Amino acid sequence: MRYAFMIAVIVGASSSACLANALISPGPHAAIAQSRLSATPDGQWNRLSRRDGKNVELWTLDGDSLNKVTFFGGIPVGKPLLREIDKKNRPLPKVMSNMLITDIPALLESTYRSQFSVNQIQIETQEPALLDGNKGIRFTYAFTRADDEVLRKGEGIGAMVGGQLYLVTYEAPSLYFFEKDLEKFHKLITTLKL
């Protein structure tokens, strides 16, 4: 009886640890998005318990509608960026092995149009960048989701490494929030390691 109680406590504690949002303290963090992606933030962040896909992790400061960093950690070829809500009627585009760097923002755009009913999205600047020494792309974008119609701005850095897509994006409402935390995101992505 006592064992059963202890098991119940352990199971309860471990599942609540998985379900709860967690504090990301300053310092190194490995295995982000269940991948070999790691980062060393110099300030505090919150990791959301919600996962939008198998290899997706969400960090935020004030809540994901106000500022959101999404880590896509090694999405393999043939898989979509996010978990598909309606596989039959709204399947998402998949990562492909022959993608050029400019196809990374295009994949994000197409995914958002299907998954979040984003009917207005504009990829703005695109320039080459290194993701821990791997050739990739850094890009900015702006979009409006149909549910709240707030204009958000975004910035991302991504690369195909060993046939897998690594992508980290930051999104926030263009009014006030985007500028407020942009610097923190810039610092964060300089610490990304694969």
Add this chain to the structure above:
Amino acid sequence: MKLRAFALMALTGFATLQPARAAQDAFQLPPYAHAYEPQTVDERGQWMEADERERQIRDSPLRIREGNLETYLRTVLCHEVGQDRCAGVRIYAMEVPMFNATMMANGAMEVWSGLLLRVRSEAELAAILGHEFAHFELRHRLNGFKNQRGTSDAMAWISVLGGISNTPVGSANLSLLGSVYRFGRDQESQADLLGLKYLANSGYPAGSASLVWQSLMAEEDASALGRKQKPKQKYTAGFFDSHPASFERAARLAQEAAKLPAGGDARAKEFQEAVAPYLPRFLTAQVKLNDFGGSEYILSNLSQRSGWTGDLLFARAELHRARATPRDLQLASQFYRDAKGAGYSNPDLDRNLGLSLLRNGQTEEGRAALSSYLTAYPDASDAKAINALLAN
């Protein structure tokens, strides 16, 4: 015997009377009140909510304010239902790449860009607008709300009484729930019929209403095939469906249209001219929806109206480039070149042609296309990324 003969006589009498009455009914439209104000507490509440929702869509970033699109939609509706009736309606064109139009209780109508991309003539557009207007005129929102409230009240009472008398009430409640959906489907059919009367009354070919649903079914089939699924059309509506099945609607509308005057010009050309300025934008949204089969069907439909224009060829190329199998990339390059030949002049063409060639391993040709993009557009927002691809 006498009675049977009388019944037969009465029946044949009715049968001969029927067509004449049907023809007369065809043009009997519901009574109309200018500047109608909501009458009851339910209706006033509904209108208040609709007014609030209308304020949101009026100020929405998705509203297509440029040019005369909304004015054109209004002209079509006014022509169809008459100036006096359309005075109570506001139309908002919204950038949503799905096939839909909705009518609110207060006379505000939303028309989505996906609908404008799909309908092939002014008559088909008018068929949808007339259907939506019929919902407004027949006060369907109010009646639907009252039906839902009445039925859910009954369900609650049945549950209470069933509990007291220890009688199972699940099946009674389930059939009541089904009746709510059936009521909604009946309203849709009523709106279909009244919309059809407006359509025929205004000189558009009455058969257009059925064509809209036929085309939509063909698109759904194409879309399913493109996703390697089995095309599946329902012949009748299911228990919880809010609308009748497309197949049922198409058949019923064709049947009813046959009883009405055939009508004249569907005004495909006028419709084409009105949506032409928005077409590239609507196409861009469609080809990025990851629906190869459906998008290809829409493009081939559009090409039947206008031939393969530069815009259509470019969209077709984009569609293939996004799917990106080797044969797609080869076709994409060909369609980009065809689009150029057909007069598509946006510098994006050279960039996307270059990317498509590069992705297909045709490096030299790809580089040449990308270079000409950068020459034409040196300050492009993606110039640095393109330069990096050239340097690789």
